[in-house]
Amino acid sequence: MQPESTLNQLKASLPSGQLPSSYGVYFKNTLVALCHALEDHILDHCSDDPAQQPLVLVTFQQGKWYLQEADRYLDIARCSSEVAIAAMPDSGFAKHPTGQLENVSLVHLDPDDSFVNEWNLVIVAPGYTSMVLCHELSEVDYQAQNKPEADVERKFYGLWTFDRAQVEQAAKIQIERMRPYDAPLADRLLERCQQISASSNVAPVDLSGVVSRIVSYLQSSQEQIVTVSRQTREFWELEGQALRLNRNLSANKLQAFLRMAQRVDERDPANPVASLQVSAIAETLGQMLDLPTIKLRRLRLAGLLFRVGLSEAPAAVFTELASDLEDSTRTLWRGRAVLGAQLLGAMRELEPSAKIVRHQQEYWDGSGRPDGLQGEEIPIEARILGLAVRFQELTQARGSRDALDLSDALEKCQAHSGTRYEPNLVETLGNVVRLTEMGLMQLPSQPSQVPKVWLEETV
Known part of the structure; x- marks a missing residue:
């Protein structure tokens, strides 16, 4: 960690040089939960x-702004006196409506500034203060572990606290680090910070609810890690079953994954053939777009395996709408693509299909997850899979939502053309639906090649 980092400067400024007890090494998803x-x-x-509204200082590590967070900050800015966001110039934030608000200031960081390695949230309000400060481990810090490829496995030195003295000191450090980029902004932020600090007639805010929420969020993030562990154990159990049928290691692993995907479908009473249908629809779209044979094969397999990340999910994810899920379950639901890709990463031969599964929730406008990829940055197979998954899901009942017919499901997808989905793909899906409704083709219910294991009873 660089000496000029906010964490190091804060430590040096404290009387005893002792950081709060929360200081330690955190996984990225834990820090997301805290923030x-x-x-x-x-x-x-x-x-x-406005006098009661907080001052919010934010630094996004590596400056990669995920647009789903930008939407969140649109609401946060409306509840704050001022928001200052430090990020890389290419974050795309300047074009977002949040970046146009009068009380939101953007600081475009120099790529060589060590500030880009930090991820900080500092909140200074009249009745309370709070913050999360963190700095990603360097390559030397990772040492033999190497820097992880999976985003959720990245590690950060970090801390969180409500201590006013420490938060206000960190705020001043943050502001001074922004000064070289915009001195007038730094003066204004410092003045607002001092105004809030001088507010002695404000009753302290009860933060017990925040603490409770932190515990809940931390439990949710921990559940994701536990889920990966459980799913990995299940995979090895299934592989052990496959070993009794076939001595080829690669075939054993693939059979284990396919059995895992089949089990997920069996747990979904309203959509028990989702994987087969998604694979079939994705393959059809790929064929109409004239994808090369190798890409079609990978896409077909990714369709069969697209929801292996839900093998240990609570039953609610199959019976309730995402908006009705409890916080911990919703967190698992939102991260299902990454969980699935992590599992598939256990088999080197599946890396291309694992990449497709990982990026199935990316959106054309960059507002998706997990990496905020935009447009052509998203693998074409992942773009196809994401659209096929949503379309197929809409044609099946879930929770309080009835199943939609093909036209209505298509219309729902068309509403997000150019935002979530590539317009050309939506148009291709429209052609498939129209040909189906005209009786010129049948919407496929399973891919052209169905693995034998899928048709067998689970041992």
Whole structure:
């Protein structure tokens, strides 16, 4: 960690040089959970009085702004007196509506500035203060472990605290690190910070709800890690079953994954053939787009395996709408693609299909997850799979939502053409639906090649 880092400067400024007990090494998804807990408090206690609104200072590590977070900060900015966001110039944030608000200031970081390795959230309000400070481990820090490829496995030195003295000191450090980029902004932020600090007649805010939310979020992030472990164990159990049928290691692993995907479908009472249908629809779209044979094969397999990440999911994910899920379950649901890709990564031969599964939730406009890829950055197979998954899901009932017919499901997808989905893909899907409705073709219910294991009873 560089000496000029906010964490090191804060430590040097404290009387004893002792950071709070929360200081340690955190996984990225844990830090996301912590930040969301603090941000939720702003949203839940939004005041119309500017004097009571917090000052929010944000630094996004490596500057890669995920647009789903930008939407969240649109609401946060409306509840804050001022928001200052430090990120790389190519983050895309300047074009987002949040970046156009009068009380939102953008600081475009120099790529050579060590500030880009930090991920900080500092909140200074009249009745309370809170912060999350963190700095990603360097390549030397990772040492023999190597820098992980999976985003959720990245590690950060970090801390969180409500201590006003420490938060205000960190705020001053953050502001001074922004000064070389925009001195007038730094002066204004420092003045606002001092105004809030001087507010002695404000009753302290009860933060017990925030602490409770932090515990809940931390449990959710931990559940993701535990889920990966459980799923990995299940995979090895299934592979052991496959070993009794076939001595070829690669075939054994693939059979284990296919059995895992089949089990997920069997747990879904309303959509028990999702994987087969998604694979078939994706393959059809790929054929109409004249994808090379190798890409079609990978896409077909990714369709069969697209929801292996749900093998240990609670039953609610199959019976309720995403908006009705509890926080911990919703977190698991949102991260299902990454969980699936992590599992498939255990088999080197499946890496191309694992990449497709990982990026199935990326959106054409860059607002998806897990990496905020945009447009052509998203692998074509992943773009196809994401659209096929959504279309097939809409044709099946789930929770309080009835199944839609093909035209209505297509219309729902068309509403997101150019935002979630590539327009050309939506148009191709429209051609498939129209040909089906005219009786010139049948919407496929299973891919052209169905693995034998899929048709067998689970041992």
